[in-house]
Amino acid sequence: MTHVFLGSEALTAGKVTRYELRTLYVRVLPNVYAPKRVPLTLLDRTRAAWLWSKRQGVITGLAASALHGAKWVKSEVPIELNLANNKSPKGVLTRNETLRDDEVTRVRGMPVTTIERTAFDLARRLPVGKAVQRLDALARATHFKIEDVLELAGRHPGARGSPRIPAALDLVDAGAQSPQETWLRLLFINAGYPRPETQIPVPGPNGLPKYFLDMGWYEFTLAAEYDGEQHRLDDAQYRGDIGRSEYIERLGWRRIRVLAGDTGSSILRRAELAGLRR
Structure with a gap:
């Protein structure tokens, strides 16, 4: 036994003994076990949450987005299930909501809400800023169409949180490569600056894209980029960044380089000093 499994099924099938179940495995959820350590x-x-539901629950929310390929979903997030059970164990969140047949698909053998x-x-359950971060990641992985959502x-006009859906969807951009980039883009938009374009191609000598800028404004020849820790800690990437920076600057682009810990007010001040206008 190498994956999560129902203890009762494994015992009935003779795959484990009660002694092995007690000594070699740990209970993840009621009747659901996994190898120790x-x-x-x-x-x-x-999968553990789905097994706990006796294979009746439909996976929704962040866990569903991860199954569809969205990144940046932490392993410890609550697993959300559409299930008629209001006594879920710790780490599992259940809701009993209306799901139509064409709103459920299967991924890795489990029932999951469609993209x-x-x-x-995601758009109705989270504050708009957080929702857009999650929707950006899902859009990058799947390229879903806003009009389809x-x-x-429109089929669920009375669903809780519905009023915030249009605002969240209007801000979705599949060009965001991280939650930090989404946060930075929304910072400019919420401050009243023009909406930046994402993944701006920088042509090489052959005319084909050589680099891509995280986001920016052609009319101001100004870009904004979020530099993660790897840009400083990875020597090869650090050296590559130097050549990239010099090339981009030669083409006339100015950049606002944002680091973890930079405050929104300081970023906006730098943008204004660089010539960005509301």
């Missing part, structure tokens, strides 16, 4: 991935925890239904749920929302 093996870290559980998000997929493991998702469009997952986007609908809005059409689905």
